[in-house]
Amino acid sequence: MFEIEVNNRKIEARKGEMLLGALRRNGIHVPTLCHMENLFPTGACRLCVVEVNGQRNLVPSCAFPVYEGMTVQTHSPRVVRARKTIVELLLADHPDDCLYCVRNGNCELQKLAEQLGVRERRYTGAKSAYKLDISSPSITRDPAKCILCGRCVRVCEEVQTVSAIDFIGRGSKATVSTAFEEGLNVSSCVNCGQCVVVCPTGALREQSHVKEVLGVLNNPSKFVVVQHAPSISVSLAEEFGLKAGTDVVGKMTTALRRLGFQRVFDTSFSADLTILEEGSELVQRLTTGGKLPMLTSCSPGWIKFVETFYPDLVENLSTCKSPQQMMGAIIKSYYAQRQGIDPKSIYSVSIMPCTAKKFEAQRPEMGSDGTPDIDAVLTTRELARIIRMRGLDLAALEPQGADTPFGERSTAGKLFGATGGVLEAAIRTAHWLVTGAEMENLKVQAVRGLEGRKEARVKIGELELGVAAVNGLGNARKLLEELRAGRSDLHFIEVMTCPGGCIAGGGQPFNGDAEAVRARMQALYKIDRDEEQRVSHRNESVQRLYKEFLGKPLGEKSHHLLHTHYAPREVVM
Amino acid sequence: MVTAEKDIEEILGKYPNASRDALIPVLQAVQEARGYLSREVVLRIGRHLKLPASKIYGVATFYNQFRFQAPGRNHVQVCRGTACHVKGSAAVLESVKRVLKVNPGETTKDGEFSLEVVACIGACGLAPVICVNGEFHASVTPQKIQDILDSYRGKAR
Ligand code: SF4
Numbered sequence: 001m002f003e004i005e006v007n008n009r010k011i012e013a014r015k016g017e018m019l020l021g022a023l024r025r026n027g028i029h030v031p032t033l034c035h036m037e038n039l040f041p042t043g044a045c046r047l048c049v050v051e052v053n054g055q056r057n058l059v060p061s062c063a064f065p066v067y068e069g070m071t072v073q074t075h076s077p078r079v080v081r082a083r084k085t086i087v088e089l090l091l092a093d094h095p096d097d098c099l100y101c102v103r104n105g106n107c108e109l110q111k112l113a114e115q116l117g118v119r120e121r122r123y124t125g126a127k128s129a130y131k132l133d134i135s136s137p138s139i140t141r142d143p144a145k146c147i148l149c150g151r152c153v154r155v156c157e158e159v160q161t162v163s164a165i166d167f168i169g170r171g172s173k174a175t176v177s178t179a180f181e182e183g184l185n186v187s188s189c190v191n192c193g194q195c196v197v198v199c200p201t202g203a204l205r206e207q208s209h210v211k212e213v214l215g216v217l218n219n220p221s222k223f224v225v226v227q228h229a230p231s232i233s234v235s236l237a238e239e240f241g242l243k244a245g246t247d248v249v250g251k252m253t254t255a256l257r258r259l260g261f262q263r264v265f266d267t268s269f270s271a272d273l274t275i276l277e278e279g280s281e282l283v284q285r286l287t288t289g290g291k292l293p294m295l296t297s298c299s300p301g302w303i304k305f306v307e308t309f310y311p312d313l314v315e316n317l318s319t320c321k322s323p324q325q326m327m328g329a330i331i332k333s334y335y336a337q338r339q340g341i342d343p344k345s346i347y348s349v350s351i352m353p354c355t356a357k358k359f360e361a362q363r364p365e366m367g368s369d370g371t372p373d374i375d376a377v378l379t380t381r382e383l384a385r386i387i388r389m390r391g392l393d394l395a396a397l398e399p400q401g402a403d404t405p406f407g408e409r410s411t412a413g414k415l416f417g418a419t420g421g422v423l424e425a426a427i428r429t430a431h432w433l434v435t436g437a438e439m440e441n442l443k444v445q446a447v448r449g450l451e452g453r454k455e456a457r458v459k460i461g462e463l464e465l466g467v468a469a470v471n472g473l474g475n476a477r478k479l480l481e482e483l484r485a486g487r488s489d490l491h492f493i494e495v496m497t498c499p500g501g502c503i504a505g506g507g508q509p510f511n512g513d514a515e516a517v518r519a520r521m522q523a524l525y526k527i528d529r530d531e532e533q534r535v536s537h538r539n540e541s542v543q544r545l546y547k548e549f550l551g552k553p554l555g556e557k558s559h560h561l562l563h564t565h566y567a568p569r570e571v572v573m
Numbered sequence: 574m575v576t577a578e579k580d581i582e583e584i585l586g587k588y589p590n591a592s593r594d595a596l597i598p599v600l601q602a603v604q605e606a607r608g609y610l611s612r613e614v615v616l617r618i619g620r621h622l623k624l625p626a627s628k629i630y631g632v633a634t635f636y637n638q639f640r641f642q643a644p645g646r647n648h649v650q651v652c653r654g655t656a657c658h659v660k661g662s663a664a665v666l667e668s669v670k671r672v673l674k675v676n677p678g679e680t681t682k683d684g685e686f687s688l689e690v691v692a693c694i695g696a697c698g699l700a701p702v703i704c705v706n707g708e709f710h711a712s713v714t715p716q717k718i719q720d721i722l723d724s725y726r727g728k729a730r
Pocket residue numbers: 094095096097098099101102103104105107108109110145201202203
């Protein structure tokens with residue numbers, strides 16, 4: 001630690017850090033575009049420039065190490081002018097489309113223009129013409145709004161190790177695109193949406209289902225049901241200015257009813273169901289010499305990743321459908337029967353933290369007899385838009401409970417929302433399946449937290465299992481390489497596509513920094529701490545579902561409705 | 574599956590180590606051998622060098638020298654050097670693009686024409702100039718393009 005002087009004031013800096021880090025910690029706001037937390041700085045956008053004594057040119061603070069005795073000016077007229085010019089140049093080749101743009105109101109470019117006081121058009125250039133790419137079921141690319149900050153490219157390559165997109169061409173013709181500038185749907189993209197969450201503008205956005213959903217909500221011949229994923233209730237609050245990590249499950253349920261959904265179900269219910277199926281599958285594989293380690297299959301980006309990059313490991317994937325799909329399947333079978341509703345008149349919507357869920361819902365494997373399990377998927381952001389559109393004040397709503405029977409859940413199902421949660425829930429139920437008794441201490445500390453990989457050895461009766469939870473596909477890739485190289489001490493591996501799990505999914509609110517993600521995680525842990533029903537197998541509605549309809553885990557009906565299989569896929573990679 | 578062909582395998586064989594430094598020389602050698610970089614070949618190079626296709630395509634498009642479509646039966650070069658520029662080569666290029674309905678680096682759907690923009694063909698006295706299959710056309714105007722190109726249609730080079 002030493003002192004440096006910034007804007008004629010002394011602040012503390014840490015040896016070896018970049019100037020930007022010290023500035024931020026001390027509450028000095030310097031705008032950035034290309035900078036990304038935890039990734040190596042590229043110094044590409046130059047928006048973060050500052051004046052440093054003894055340096056003739058302005059220096060990018062994100063890539064400039066601190067040193068003792070330095071003096072810095074972060075907002076001198078020269079610096080501000082330089083930043084303003086950068087933004088003005090970006091705007092010169094940008095469509096004046098804010099009124100119609102999905103990012104209107106939360107766009108970083110808009111905000112920069114505002115902060116820097118851009119009030120007139122000083123540069124006019126020919127606007128480049130680009131094609132909209134709507135080929136992906138998850139993501140729309142609108143290169144006209146791209147400001148070439150490179151964040152999407154870096155997240156895709158460095159965090160997810162997918163590299164579906166890159167800088168193409170150069171100079172005024174440079175764009176971000178896929179190999180051969182083809183549609184995202186034929187590229188190696190796994191639909192995770194991490195590029196969307198990091199994009200500062202409207203250049204990347206989810207393929208929206210808002211219109212379809214509003215349409216059916218106004219169609220009296222449709223029975224419209226909705227389910228919400230475990231992480232939604234702890235992240236939606238941020239869209240309405242509430243503190244990160246506020247659990248709004250009751251208010252959200254009320255909002256969903258006000259919007260016209262006839263039934264509100266909780267995906268955590270089908271997470272419990274997943275645990276019974278997946279736990280049984282694990283026990284079966286362990287006892288009958290099945291393929292191990294078993295890999296979880298609830299994260300659709302991850303499944304596509306295995307199908308694309310590790311076809312030799314497809315058989316290790318659990319055959320379980322994801323909780324979203326299980327819920328969809330039982331709504332259109334068991335529930336429809338019970339209520340005497342024609343499954344074809346049911347329109348099943350899910351609220352997901354995820355863009356890959358939109359892809360998953362339209363996979364041909366995910367339905368029966370030509371009827372899809374799920375009809376539309378809304379991200380957390382899209383739900384927030386609809387709530388605002390309908391003029392509902394989320395914070396002021398009186399909380400309500402979910403509908404029966406798929407509103408009941410254990411806290412284990414809720415834990416699915418964070419990395420390690422599926423594993424923790426599975427360990428609890430596997431213990432009961434194998435030993436017939438509950439674990440003494442249900443909390444499995446070793447698999448909690450935001451680290452990219454968590455490994456543990458757990459004792460279940462006589463068995464000792466090697467388990468791991470990884471999040472972020474780059475971390476998954478490292479572990480898969482170890483498996484390929486012959487590592488054999490692991491039995492069960494949970495993988496979440498997004499770094500941190502669903503709480504940081506590609507459909508979550510923008511500007512969710514590490515702190516917000518941690519708060520969302522803590523909210524889930526708090527629910528698990530405070531509530532009584534903490535294991536999936538004690539979910540009575542799940543038990544009834546087996547008694548009345550499914551029979552037993554891995555039974556005939558489960559096989560037909562709740563399981564599927566995956567196959568290698570060929571894409572441009 | 575990505576087809577492995579002898580000429581390509583030979584080139585790749587000279588760069589046994591997957592290394593990013595090999596990318597440009599490999600691309601150059603392939604373009605030299607094949608006249609362009611086909612999709613299949615790019616994917617093959619990617620597997621060999623352990624590089625994603627998007628990266629190879631990105632690097633290749635950074636340089637003007639690489640083509641991704643097979644050359645047409647007639648190859649049209651439009652000079653965009655300084656002398657030609659001064660004499661209106663921008664409008665000439667627009668006209669060629671309009672007539673052929675392709676952009677530089679592309680080949681018409683029927684395989685008849687491919688279009689390339691070159692920096693200077695060294696025929697500044699004839700500006701603005703276009704060159705079809707090695708034959709120079711001097712002092713062209715946008716209006717003349719249709720006739721010039723039509724005269725090559727159906728003729729092989
Ligand atoms: S991306 Fe931002 S600046 Fe561009 S049109 Fe949309 S809101 Fe406006």
